[in-house]
Amino acid sequence: MQDDVRCQRTLAKPWVSTRFIFLRFFSFLLFLQILLVVYTFFFFCPIPTLAAENELHGALAMDQQLARIEQLLLAQDVTKPPPHIDLAIWAAIVPNDNTLTAERIALGRKLYFDTRLSKDGTVACATCHDVSRGFTDQRSVSEGIRGQLGQRNAPTTLNALLMQTMFLDGRAPTLEEQAKLPILNPIEMGQASPEDTVKVIADDPEYQQMFQQAYRRVPNYDDLARAIAAFERTLVFLDAPFDRFVAGDATAISVDAQKGWALFNGRGRCMTCHPLNPSNPLGTDNRFHNVGVSARKQNFDELATQALKVLAKEDSVEAIDRMALETQFSELGRFLVSKNQADIGAFKTLQLRNIAITPPYMHDGSMQTLWDVMDHYNRGGEANSFLDGGIEPLALTEEEINQLVALMFTLTDTRFAEANQQQMERQRQVAQERRPFREEALAFRRILPFEQRVTGHENVTTGDQAKKAAAEGEKIVEQEKHDQQQGKNLENRPEGQETK
Amino acid sequence: MARRPSMKSVETKYYEERQQLFDQLRGLDRRSFLKVSAAAMGAALTQGIQFTPHSFQPVQVAYAEEAEAFRFAYISDSHLYDRKVNERFVRSLLRAVDDVNRMDPAPDFVLYGGDLAQLGKPEELDLGAQILQNLKVPVRMMVGEHDWFLDMGEKWRALFGEPTYSFDHKGVHCVVLLSVLEDDFWTVRGMTPMERMQTVAGLDNGIQSRFKVGEEQREWLQKDLASLADNTPLIIFSHSPLYKYYRAWNFWTEDADEVQALLQRFKNVVVVHGHTHQLLTNRIGNIYFHGMLSTAWPWPYAPEGLPELTIQMSRPDPFNPNDGCGDGACRVYTDGLADKVYNLWNRNPVQVTRTYMVSNGKQGLPAMPNLISF
Amino acid sequence: MRLLRLVWTQRWVSILSLVFVALACDSSPSPTSSSKTPQPQAPTQPSGAKEGVDVQLCDGETKTTVPADVERTRENGVKISDALMAQWKGKHPDVDWVSQEQEKHTIVPPHDNHNLVEKGQGQVYGKISEQDVLTWERETLKFVTDGSRVFHSSDELGSQIAVSCDMCHPNAANTHPETYPKFQVQLGRVALLRDMINWCIEHPVRGQVLAPDDPKMRALEAYITAQRKGQQLAYGKR
Numbered sequence A: 001m002q003d004d005v006r007c008q009r010t011l012a013k014p015w016v017s018t019r020f021i022f023l024r025f026f027s028f029l030l031f032l033q034i035l036l037v038v039y040t041f042f043f044f045c046p047i048p049t050l051a052a053e054n055e056l057h058g059a060l061a062m063d064q065q066l067a068r069i070e071q072l073l074l075a076q077d078v079t080k081p082p083p084h085i086d087l088a089i090w091a092a093i094v095p096n097d098n099t100l101t102a103e104r105i106a107l108g109r110k111l112y113f114d115t116r117l118s119k120d121g122t123v124a125c126a127t128c129h130d131v132s133r134g135f136t137d138q139r140s141v142s143e144g145i146r147g148q149l150g151q152r153n154a155p156t157t158l159n160a161l162l163m164q165t166m167f168l169d170g171r172a173p174t175l176e177e178q179a180k181l182p183i184l185n186p187i188e189m190g191q192a193s194p195e196d197t198v199k200v201i202a203d204d205p206e207y208q209q210m211f212q213q214a215y216r217r218v219p220n221y222d223d224l225a226r227a228i229a230a231f232e233r234t235l236v237f238l239d240a241p242f243d244r245f246v247a248g249d250a251t252a253i254s255v256d257a258q259k260g261w262a263l264f265n266g267r268g269r270c271m272t273c274h275p276l277n278p279s280n281p282l283g284t285d286n287r288f289h290n291v292g293v294s295a296r297k298q299n300f301d302e303l304a305t306q307a308l309k310v311l312a313k314e315d316s317v318e319a320i321d322r323m324a325l326e327t328q329f330s331e332l333g334r335f336l337v338s339k340n341q342a343d344i345g346a347f348k349t350l351q352l353r354n355i356a357i358t359p360p361y362m363h364d365g366s367m368q369t370l371w372d373v374m375d376h377y378n379r380g381g382e383a384n385s386f387l388d389g390g391i392e393p394l395a396l397t398e399e400e401i402n403q404l405v406a407l408m409f410t411l412t413d414t415r416f417a418e419a420n421q422q423q424m425e426r427q428r429q430v431a432q433e434r435r436p437f438r439e440e441a442l443a444f445r446r447i448l449p450f451e452q453r454v455t456g457h458e459n460v461t462t463g464d465q466a467k468k469a470a471a472e473g474e475k476i477v478e479q480e481k482h483d484q485q486q487g488k489n490l491e492n493r494p495e496g497q498e499t500k
Numbered sequence B: 001m002a003r004r005p006s007m008k009s010v011e012t013k014y015y016e017e018r019q020q021l022f023d024q025l026r027g028l029d030r031r032s033f034l035k036v037s038a039a040a041m042g043a044a045l046t047q048g049i050q051f052t053p054h055s056f057q058p059v060q061v062a063y064a065e066e067a068e069a070f071r072f073a074y075i076s077d078s079h080l081y082d083r084k085v086n087e088r089f090v091r092s093l094l095r096a097v098d099d100v101n102r103m104d105p106a107p108d109f110v111l112y113g114g115d116l117a118q119l120g121k122p123e124e125l126d127l128g129a130q131i132l133q134n135l136k137v138p139v140r141m142m143v144g145e146h147d148w149f150l151d152m153g154e155k156w157r158a159l160f161g162e163p164t165y166s167f168d169h170k171g172v173h174c175v176v177l178l179s180v181l182e183d184d185f186w187t188v189r190g191m192t193p194m195e196r197m198q199t200v201a202g203l204d205n206g207i208q209s210r211f212k213v214g215e216e217q218r219e220w221l222q223k224d225l226a227s228l229a230d231n232t233p234l235i236i237f238s239h240s241p242l243y244k245y246y247r248a249w250n251f252w253t254e255d256a257d258e259v260q261a262l263l264q265r266f267k268n269v270v271v272v273h274g275h276t277h278q279l280l281t282n283r284i285g286n287i288y289f290h291g292m293l294s295t296a297w298p299w300p301y302a303p304e305g306l307p308e309l310t311i312q313m314s315r316p317d318p319f320n321p322n323d324g325c326g327d328g329a330c331r332v333y334t335d336g337l338a339d340k341v342y343n344l345w346n347r348n349p350v351q352v353t354r355t356y357m358v359s360n361g362k363q364g365l366p367a368m369p370n371l372i373s374f
Numbered sequence C: 001m002r003l004l005r006l007v008w009t010q011r012w013v014s015i016l017s018l019v020f021v022a023l024a025c026d027s028s029p030s031p032t033s034s035s036k037t038p039q040p041q042a043p044t045q046p047s048g049a050k051e052g053v054d055v056q057l058c059d060g061e062t063k064t065t066v067p068a069d070v071e072r073t074r075e076n077g078v079k080i081s082d083a084l085m086a087q088w089k090g091k092h093p094d095v096d097w098v099s100q101e102q103e104k105h106t107i108v109p110p111h112d113n114h115n116l117v118e119k120g121q122g123q124v125y126g127k128i129s130e131q132d133v134l135t136w137e138r139e140t141l142k143f144v145t146d147g148s149r150v151f152h153s154s155d156e157l158g159s160q161i162a163v164s165c166d167m168c169h170p171n172a173a174n175t176h177p178e179t180y181p182k183f184q185v186q187l188g189r190v191a192l193l194r195d196m197i198n199w200c201i202e203h204p205v206r207g208q209v210l211a212p213d214d215p216k217m218r219a220l221e222a223y224i225t226a227q228r229k230g231q232q233l234a235y236g237k238r
Helices: A002-011 A016-045 A062-072 A086-091 A102-112 A175-183 A194-202 A205-215 A221-232 A241-247 A255-265 A300-313 A317-323 A370-378 A398-409 A414-433 A452-457 A463-487 B009-024 B029-048 B088-101 B122-130 B154-160 B192-203 B213-225 B256-263 B354-358 C001-023 C074-091 C093-104 C130-151 C193-202 C215-227
Strands: B066-073 B110-112 B139-141 B163-167 B172-176 B234-238 B244-246 B269-273 B279-285 B287-291 B326-333 B340-345 B351-354 C052-056 C063-068 C182-184 C189-191
Touching: A102 A205, A102 A221, A102 A300, A102 B122, A175 A194, A194 A205, A194 A221, A205 A221, A205 B139, A241 B154, A255 A398, A370 A398, A370 A414, A398 A414, A452 B088, B066 B088, B088 B326, B122 B154, B139 B172, B172 B213, B213 B256, B269 B326, B287 B340, C052 C074, C093 C130, C130 C215, C182 C193, C189 C193, C193 C215
Parallel strands: B066 B110, B110 B139, B172 B234, B234 B269, B269 B287
Antiparallel strands: B066 B326, B163 B172, B279 B287, B326 B340, B340 B351, C052 C063, C182 C189
């Protein structure tokens, strides 16, 4: 009887028996393997519902952005032109194959906020063109999938419908063409091809229905771009205190801003590249100018000469594409698109509308405040062989600079008034602490642009100070990124507060 | 002021050539197209010319015929005031000096085309001399009317030596003339030197006389050229155009015919002149005339008398004080012909090549402006 | 006798004054130059004094004393008026500014209205006379000539960098007044000729902008428009 119990006991506990050593061993191995699979799965294919800080790339969560956009966009009859846009201009900018309908706009909205369109499912248009951050990302350069950084500052989608070309080098002629490119860019949304992109959404019955209603076709890449463009054409934010002032309300903007407006048209020399008129209310001439920003942080002339030499030696397509994507040659701007020597280092004049809520400024986001921008222009930009000659020292006093900046703060749509106010306070504080681009000797023409390059005299610390300023700007970006990665909870962030 | 209605617009030409390439290469997509155009650019660049990708023709012009003798750069017509009076013109001259210092390969010398000062004042000429000292290559100075008529060349001589001289460079004979002398109009009017200068300084001031080289200088020139063989490459530098373009603005040399007669026997003569502040090209027989850009401001084209060969620059934008201005270079060949490069600021450079000149404008056309000139 | 002499002296003085007025005030100074309107003052000496007679011009400043014993002949009267005029010219060297300016710079003449001479209604409004036509022509030409004067003078334009309009626009070339009003790209809005003039004054010339009805602005507009006489209007042309 005792032997039977012992046997049973042994049988009842197979794990501790030596007969089952291998079983234990292989079970443990299996457990490890499962762990590995699970770990790999989570590491390489993160589930969007995790909503971790770095996976949103600093953007507000999409559902929250959607909620905000509902508040912002006014209900309107989409068959009519939006307010503040000239009828004839509207008729000219809406393409025949993409007239606005409610279905198309709804589809575009869904796509704009859909992170599935990116390779790893974390980046949507709204990641870098975030509703809560002025429809840009308020970062110097944008971040794409896997945390990769680009070289250029993201322009805002607000009022983008009135721009004549898209991207800072104008390489896309329409909103439709623009929407197609970031999806396929390996450092932005990273899809391998249009077909891959469509595959992601083609099986979704909701998308199938929406595409059918919008374009009467199955989901395809061209219509995807059209829908996004249609949605973007509703992002009209042209109702600012400035407009009320121009319409006749003298109390709509401060006295300082009014003086700024006089300067804008006069000694500030702003109006020529940033025209503001009823038919073109954006404050951009849609042209490309080299104002010297590229020249600040590198030997720009050497870069340009190098680029011309590269084109001479390596005449392959790969060389040109590589040039466009490589860090240094990206600084050549419009030249890479137009191949015109006059366009070397030229970037598009961006709009002044809502400028206050879309820092940092310039094509590389190197300027944190509007005071920095004014300092840059006041000193006559940065001398380089291709500098636009219209950029010359302005000899504006501090008071005049404040007036011009005050004017720029009046160009924000009233729906963003709170964000505007916060930016004004924040930028003013930053500007009071540091003005890295300020150079009085140049601004007041005691030293002239090109003088230091020609005479070699370092009596104005233009070169060094400017490089320092650029480095400082980069440090700020680094700090901000670091803060981000520390894990500020975006969902608790009140409306409009920027992350920097 | 288009004088060649038979020429196609630059857009038509552009798209036709582009279409030609498309047709030539089957199954061309955008990437291959870029490859071809890059190859064209590459070919163009290896020839050593500046990069002007307007044409999609694989080979722009026939460069390989003649060997290049040398190249020189030019800066002209800076019209400096004292720095405290006008710093804008100073900035422009500094920019031109910067451009020339960055030229790669470096030119053999720089020709300064005249009108260094605006009112011929000593401080203006000193300022100009000071700035030009920063050039890394030697400078050859030429005098303009704005430098001369305050003190009739006293300060100029002290700074830069005799206004008329010649030199040989790599087998090419170069002559620098003082072609802006004027018959005395000031004595009878009892003008002070500054009044005289201000009269001459006004382009449209009708009181002044027309420019001339003058008999004395023509005799000097004849002697200077006497020993040269007919096929000697010859470049004449003069401030005023050595022909008759527009009298009212002194785009004119009164004794141009006599001077041209002295040059007639040579195979090829290139005249490089200033004063006109615009893209200007002319050919009279064996003489090829090229205007130089100003650094200070552009002149409009005259209402009449514009030479047919001229490729006009389109109307400059007054917002940009550098538009329509710039500096440039000249590639001189062993046979005496030259390519003229206009390095217009904020515009693509324009090349007026020997092929264009020799073919009387039928071949080797640079890009024509498609906006109105003036 | 004394009374008669007084009257006779007065008459001489008045005749001489009329002569001076006719000579001096005819070449009126340029409307935009800084000379003030003269204020005539009463002669300081009572007429008929034994030492002589003060004769003065309508500017109230230029005067001379004619000794009492100078014979009152026509020749002497002319000599006195010549002397006074020489004095006046010495003080106002630009008196002949119109022809001086026209000598320097070609001014396109205004439309010739001579075909209107002897035309017009009968008695009430009278016929248009040669002098009428001449008056219109002279005044128009002077106004335009004054514009040329301002156009060519960096001082008159208030330029801080000694730049005048003719540096880029000799004989007002490349100004295209017939294309206004138009959208002027540099201004970012629709401009009239005077707006563009002001923009040019502010930027390339770096001077002080003029009020639209400033006499200099009006003169500049007149000169620029005059040089394009005969051009077709083409408003809105770039």
